[in-house]
Amino acid sequence: MNFDFSIFWNALTSLNYVNGAVLAILLAVLAMALGIVLGFLIALARISGKRWLVTLSSVYVGVFRGLPTLLILLLAWNAAPQLIPALRSDAYSPFVAALISLTLVQAAYMAEIIRSALLSVDAGQPLAARALGLTPVQTMIRVVIPQAIRIAIPPTGSELINTIKYTSLASVISLRELLTTAQSGVSTTFRYAEFYAAAAIYYLAIVTIVTVVQAQLERKLLWTSKDVPSAPRPEPGTVTLDLKGTKA
Amino acid sequence: MIPSTIEPLLSVSDLAKSYGANEILKGVNFSIKAGEVKAILGASGSGKSTMLRLIALLERADRGEIVLAGRRLGVDDRRGKETAASERQLAYQRRDVGMVFQQFNLFPHMDALHNVALALTVVQNVRRREALEAAAEMLNRVGLGNRSHKYPRELSGGQQQRVAIARALVLNPSVLLFDEPTSALDVELVGEVLKVMESLAAEGMTMIVVTHEIGFAKRVADEVLMFDRGSIIEQADPETFFGSPAHERTRSFLSHVR
Ligand SMILES: Nc1ncnc2c1ncn2[C@@H]1O[C@H](COP(=O)(O)OP(=O)(O)OP(=O)(O)O)[C@@H](O)[C@H]1O
Numbered sequence: 111m112n113f114d115f116s117i118f119w120n121a122l123t124s125l126n127y128v129n130g131a132v133l134a135i136l137l138a139v140l141a142m143a144l145g146i147v148l149g150f151l152i153a154l155a156r157i158s159g160k161r162w163l164v165t166l167s168s169v170y171v172g173v174f175r176g177l178p179t180l181l182i183l184l185l186a187w188n189a190a191p192q193l194i195p196a197l198r199s200d201a202y203s204p205f206v207a208a209l210i211s212l213t214l215v216q217a218a219y220m221a222e223i224i225r226s227a228l229l230s231v232d233a234g235q236p237l238a239a240r241a242l243g244l245t246p247v248q249t250m251i252r253v254v255i256p257q258a259i260r261i262a263i264p265p266t267g268s269e270l271i272n273t274i275k276y277t278s279l280a281s282v283i284s285l286r287e288l289l290t291t292a293q294s295g296v297s298t299t300f301r302y303a304e305f306y307a308a309a310a311i312y313y314l315a316i317v318t319i320v321t322v323v324q325a326q327l328e329r330k331l332l333w334t335s336k337d338v339p340s341a342p343r344p345e346p347g348t349v350t351l352d353l354k355g356t357k358a
Numbered sequence: 359m360i361p362s363t364i365e366p367l368l369s370v371s372d373l374a375k376s377y378g379a380n381e382i383l384k385g386v387n388f389s390i391k392a393g394e395v396k397a398i399l400g401a402s403g404s405g406k407s408t409m410l411r412l413i414a415l416l417e418r419a420d421r422g423e424i425v426l427a428g429r430r431l432g433v434d435d436r437r438g439k440e441t442a443a444s445e446r447q448l449a450y451q452r453r454d455v456g457m458v459f460q461q462f463n464l465f466p467h468m469d470a471l472h473n474v475a476l477a478l479t480v481v482q483n484v485r486r487r488e489a490l491e492a493a494a495e496m497l498n499r500v501g502l503g504n505r506s507h508k509y510p511r512e513l514s515g516g517q518q519q520r521v522a523i524a525r526a527l528v529l530n531p532s533v534l535l536f537d538e539p540t541s542a543l544d545v546e547l548v549g550e551v552l553k554v555m556e557s558l559a560a561e562g563m564t565m566i567v568v569t570h571e572i573g574f575a576k577r578v579a580d581e582v583l584m585f586d587r588g589s590i591i592e593q594a595d596p597e598t599f600f601g602s603p604a605h606e607r608t609r610s611f612l613s614h615v616r
C-alpha cells in the first residue's frame with residue numbers, strides 16, 4: 111500500500127479536520143487560561159506561609175501532577191456523572207468534561223511555574239515598592255507580577271504546547287478533536303498513514319504558531335528602550351561615514 | 359517648612375530588633391532635626407541596615423518608638439489607644455520616609471521616567487500627565503534629563519542610583535534614608551552620586567546616610583554615629599568624631615576604613 115497523496119490532501123483540507131483543529135485549540139487555550147487563574151491562586155496559597163493553605167495547595171498540586179491525565183478525563187466523563195446527578199444533563203458535554211479535566215491538571219503545573227516565577231523576583235523589588243508606599247496588592251500587581259510574567263513565559267509556552275497535545279486524549283471521551291477526526295477517517299478506510307499524517311500536520315502547524323507568538327512576546331519583554339537590540343543608534347549631531355560598509 | 363531648632367523631626371528611642379535568638383538592635387536612641395544630615399558608620403553586621411529598615415517601616419520593631427513630626431510610626435492610634443498598624447496603614451505612613459538602597463532596586467520593567475512616576479500615580483493618585491512631568495523634572499534635578507526613556511539595564515550604576523534618589527525624592531518625603539548608596543558602585547561612579555546627595559543636603563533635606571565614605575561624612579554630616587553590635591557607641595560632630603574619637607572601637611574601625 112503506497113502513501114496516497116490525494117487521500118491525505120482531502121483529509122487535510124476537509125472541514126472535519128479544520129473543525130477538529132479549532133476545537134483542539136479552543137480547548138487548550140481555555141484550559142490554559144483557566145489553569146493560569148486557578149494556578150495563580152494555588153501559587154499564592156503555596157507561598158502564603160499559612161499552614162492549612164500551604165498543605166491544601168501542596169496536596170492539590172501533588173494529586174493533579176501525579177495522576178495520569180487520561181485517568182482524570184475518564185473520571186470526569188464516566189465516573190463523575192454517576193456520583194453527581196447534576197452532571198447527567200446534556201450540558202455536560204465531552205467538551206466541558208475535557209475542559210474541566212485539562213484545567214484542573216494545568217492549574218497544578220501552572221501553580222508550580224507561577225510559584226517559582228514569583229519567588230525568583232529579586233527580594234529588593236517588593237522592598238523598594240513597599241518603601242515607596244505601595245500596598246501589598248499594588249506591589250504585587252505593579253512590580254512583582256510583571257517581572258514574574260517574563261520569567262514564566264518560556265515554561266508557560268511549553269505547557270500550552272503540552273496542553274494542545276493533551277487534547278488528543280479527549281478522543282477517548284469521543285470529543286471530536288483532531289485525533290478523533292483522524293480515527294474516524296481510519297476506521298472506514300484503514301488508510302492509517304494518510305489520516306494520521308494529516309492530523310500530524312495540524313498539530314505541528316499549531317505548535318509552530320505558538321512558538322512564534324512566544325518568541326515575539328519574549329522580544330517584547332526585553333525591557334530596553336530600543337525596539338530591537340542591535341547596534342546603538344548614533345547620537346544626534348554625530349555624523350558617521352561608513353563608506354566601506356565595515357560596520358554592517 | 360520652617361526648620362525647628364528645638365523639636366527633632368525624627369526621634370528613635372529604645373529601638374530593638376531580634377532575628378531569632380540574635381539581638382541585632384539593642385535599644386537604639388537618637389534624633390535628627392529638620393535639615394540635618396547624620397552619617398552612620400559601623401562594621402558589617404552591626405545593625406545599620408536593620409535600623410534603616412525599621413525606620414522605613416519595612417520591618418516591625420520588637421520594642422521602641424519611632425516618632426516623625428510628632429506622630430508615632432508603626433502604630434494605629436485612631437481609636438484612642440495604640441495598636442500595631444496594619445499593612446495598609448504602614449504603606450500610608452511610609453510616604454513620609456524615603457529610602458535609597460545599596461543595590462538601587464530600580465524596577466527593570468519600566469524606564470527611568472516611569473520608575474520615578476510610579477508611586478506618584480499609584481500611591482499619591484497624581485494624574486498620569488502631571489506625574490510624568492514631575493518625574494521628568496526630578497530626573498533633570500539629578501542630572502538625568504536626557505536619560506528618562508532609558509531602562510535601568512541601559513544605565514550605569516551611578517545613573518541608576520541617581521534615578522533611585524529621584525524616585526524617592528519625587529514623593530517629597532520629610533526624611534531620606536540612604537543605605538550604603540555608593541557601595542555597589544565602581545569607584546569612578548561614586549562621585550556623581552555623592553554630588554547629588556551633597557546638593558540635597560545643601561537644599562536642606564533631612565538625611566540619614568549609612569556610608570563608608572569618610573570624606574562625605576566629614577564634608578556633609580552634621581553628626582556622625584558609630585554603630586557597634588547593635589548599639590550606638592559614639593556620636594559626635596565630624597571634627598570631634600574623626601579628629602579625636604573617644605571610643606577604642608571607633609578608633610580601630612577608622613583605622614581600617616581609611
Ligand atoms: N531578615 C533577616 N533574618 C535573619 N537575620 C538577619 C536578617 N536581616 C539581617 N540579619 C542579620 O542581622 C545582622 C545585622 O544585619 P544588618 O544588615 O543590619 O547589618 P549592617 O550593619 O547593615 O551590615 P552591612 O555593613 O554588612 O550592610 C547580620 O548578622 C544579619 O545576618
Ligand SMILES: [Mg+2]
Nearest residue numbers: 406407408537
Ligand atoms: Mg547593611
